[in-house]
Amino acid sequence: MYLRTPKRYRQGNKRSPFSLRWLWLWILTPLVVYFGIQIYNNLDTIAPPIHEALYNAANSAQSQIATSQAPPPTPTDDPTDALTSANVNWAQGRIEAALNDYRRVLDAVPNDVQTYYRYTLGLTMEGRLTEALKAAERTVTANPFSSDAWALRAMVLDWSGKPGEAAASALHALELNPDSARARAFLAEAYYDMGNIEQALDTVEAALELDPQSFEALRVRGLLSWNTDYQETRQYFSEAFDIAPNMPYLAIDLAQINFALQEYDEAIDILRGVVEVNPQNTLALFYLGSYYNAGIGNYAQAAEYLTRCVEADSTNINCYYLLGRVQINLEQYTNAAQSLKAAVDNGSTDPRHYLWAGRAQIFNGSCPAAIPYLQRGYELVTENTAVEVIQALESDLNDCRVPVAQPEATEEPAG
Numbered sequence: 444m445y446l447r448t449p450k451r452y453r454q455g456n457k458r459s460p461f462s463l464r465w466l467w468l469w470i471l472t473p474l475v476v477y478f479g480i481q482i483y484n485n486l487d488t489i490a491p492p493i494h495e496a497l498y499n500a501a502n503s504a505q506s507q508i509a510t511s512q513a514p515p516p517t518p519t520d521d522p523t524d525a526l527t528s529a530n531v532n533w534a535q536g537r538i539e540a541a542l543n544d545y546r547r548v549l550d551a552v553p554n555d556v557q558t559y560y561r562y563t564l565g566l567t568m569e570g571r572l573t574e575a576l577k578a579a580e581r582t583v584t585a586n587p588f589s590s591d592a593w594a595l596r597a598m599v600l601d602w603s604g605k606p607g608e609a610a611a612s613a614l615h616a617l618e619l620n621p622d623s624a625r626a627r628a629f630l631a632e633a634y635y636d637m638g639n640i641e642q643a644l645d646t647v648e649a650a651l652e653l654d655p656q657s658f659e660a661l662r663v664r665g666l667l668s669w670n671t672d673y674q675e676t677r678q679y680f681s682e683a684f685d686i687a688p689n690m691p692y693l694a695i696d697l698a699q700i701n702f703a704l705q706e707y708d709e710a711i712d713i714l715r716g717v718v719e720v721n722p723q724n725t726l727a728l729f730y731l732g733s734y735y736n737a738g739i740g741n742y743a744q745a746a747e748y749l750t751r752c753v754e755a756d757s758t759n760i761n762c763y764y765l766l767g768r769v770q771i772n773l774e775q776y777t778n779a780a781q782s783l784k785a786a787v788d789n790g791s792t793d794p795r796h797y798l799w800a801g802r803a804q805i806f807n808g809s810c811p812a813a814i815p816y817l818q819r820g821y822e823l824v825t826e827n828t829a830v831e832v833i834q835a836l837e838s839d840l841n842d843c844r845v846p847v848a849q850p851e852a853t854e855e856p857a858g
Contacts, residue, residue, distance in 0.1 A: 522548035526558065536689035538565045539721045549581075556586045560595055567599050568692045570725040571756065575599045590620035597629040601636055609633040624654035632663045643667060658683040662696060669700070676700050691717045695726050702730075707738040728752035729762050732769065742772045753785070760791045767799060776806040787816065794820040794828050798836050810843035821847065 529544030545562040552558050559582040566575035579596040586592055593616035601609035613630035616623060627650035634643035644667055650660035665679030677700045684693040694717050702710040711734055717727040732749035735741045746769045752762035767782035783800035791797070797820025804813035821836045837847050 522551040526552075529558075529561070533561055533565075534689055535720075536691065537720050538568055538689075538691055539723055541565060542569070554585050556582065556589045556592055559585045560591060563595055563599065567602060568690065568726070569721070569723065570729075570759070572599065572603045576603060588619060590616045590623045590626055592616075593619065594623060594626040594629050597626070597633060601629065601633045606633040606636040610637070622653055624650040624657040625659050627653065628657060628659035628663050631660070632666065635663065635666060640667065656686055658687040658690065658693065661686070662693060665696070665700070673700060673704050677704065691721055691724055691727065695730060698727075698730060698734075702734055702738060705738075707734060710734055710738075722751075723755035725752050725756045725759055725762060728755065729759075729765065732762070732765055736765065736769050736772070742769050745769045746773065753782075758789050760786045760789050760793075760796070763789065764791070764793075764796050764799070767803060771799070771803060771806065776803060779803040780807055792823055794823045794836065795832050796820075797823065798832060798839070801839055805839065805843070813839070814843055814845055817843070818845070 525544045525548045529541045529548070532538075532541035532544060542562060542565045545558055545565070548558065549562065559578065563575055563578040563582050566572075566578055576599055579592075579599045582592045583589070583596055593612050597609040597611075597613035597616065599609075600606075600612060610630060610633040613626050613633060616626035617630070620626065627646050631643045631647035631650065634640075634646060643663070647660055647663045647667065650657055651664065654660065661679050661683035665676045665683065668675040668679065677697070680693065680697045680700055684690075684697050687693055694713050698710040698713040701707075701713065711731065714727045714731045714734070717724055718731070721727070728748050728751050732745045732752065735745035735748065739745075746766065749762050749766035749769060753759055753766060756762070763782050763786035767779045767786065770776075770779035770782060780800070780803040783796065783803050786796045787800050797816045801813035801816035801820065804810070804816065817836055817840050821833075821840065824833055824836070840847050
């Protein structure tokens with residue numbers, strides 16, 4: 444049973460007439476009023492920092508929410524597989540396939556000199572020199588202290604018709620590595636193209652002393668024998684090709700010397716081997732067209748290869764020019780006029796190209812359409828222009844009833 448127990452009586456203390464609660468009230472109230480008045484009077488000064496603090500706090504909260512809800516970053520593609528594929532294709536001479544693989548990984552390996560080197564060399568061997576020049580600069584950027592990068596830049600510059608700049612680049616490569624046979628080989632080629640034959644010979648011999656297996660040096664040594672001994676040239680070119688059979692430009696060189704030796708079938712077989720694995724190699728396609736045109740006399744086959752060349756590179760002046768010449772041989776004058784016009788429109792400065800662009804119009808029965816080409820070709824004549832080209836331009840202009848302006852005779856000084 445629950446029993447209620449009565450509470451004991453406790454005597455309470457008497458309440459004090461003075462309360463601490465009221466004391467604090469009297470102290471704090473004036474302070475609150477004072478600070479309130481100060482805030483109100485200085486509202487213009489105080490408000491902006493408060494607003495900024497509140498704004499930053501809100502932004503911070505939004506950023507935390509967005510970060511917590513953001514998707515995970517996209518993973519970077521691993522270039523390993525593409526590089527492996529590229530290196531295999533390169534070793535087997537499938538340069539076009541290797542180029543496609545290297546192109547995919549360039550941004551992923553910005554400092555990989557070998558990748559940029561092969562990409563640049565591949566473009567050069569494909570005859571895509573405008574692209575190769577840009578790629579050569581990126582190769583140097585990948586490692587400015589790489590002798591090979593500067594040497595390759597020299598090669599591309601020389602092939603682009605800038606042997607002076609090429610020599611400077613090769614000399615810088617030798618400053619970085621005095622024992623580079625590659626840099627000496629490309630320097631020798633630049634000297635050769637500048638007409639410094641003795642200096643070129645000394646330089647390439649020094650390269651071969653450094654590395655007798657340098658296919659670059661063997662090739663240049665063959666170039667230096669071209670005008671004196673075709674057999675010696677073929678020997679050097681063959682040695683270079685045996686060392687690096689995956690390099691299409693060595694095969695093209697070997698085909699050229701075989702053609703010069705009138706071994707047309709051998710030359711064509713070599714070039715066919717190039718285009719079987721690199722079907723858009725414009726250098727090989729151009730020479731196949733040239734050999735079928737001039738060596739074999741099979742104009743239809745020549746036109747087929749040259750058409751493939753301009754399809755692979757719509758800016759290829761030489762292929763358009765030769766295609767137009769072949770189409771004239773086939774009496775396809777309308778097509779020839781279009782091809783030769785394309786050669787001119789793409790920036791040719793060769794008087795021969797303007798001569799034949801004009802002749803194609805004459806074959807189509809239109810002297811008025813031919814005259815601008817013939818006149819421009821005559822304006823482009825230099826001291827190195829073949830005499831027969833100059834005479835042909837003058838003859839065609841006369842046939843179209845356009846007088847040829849002769850240079851004014853200078854008077855002999857008196858006495």
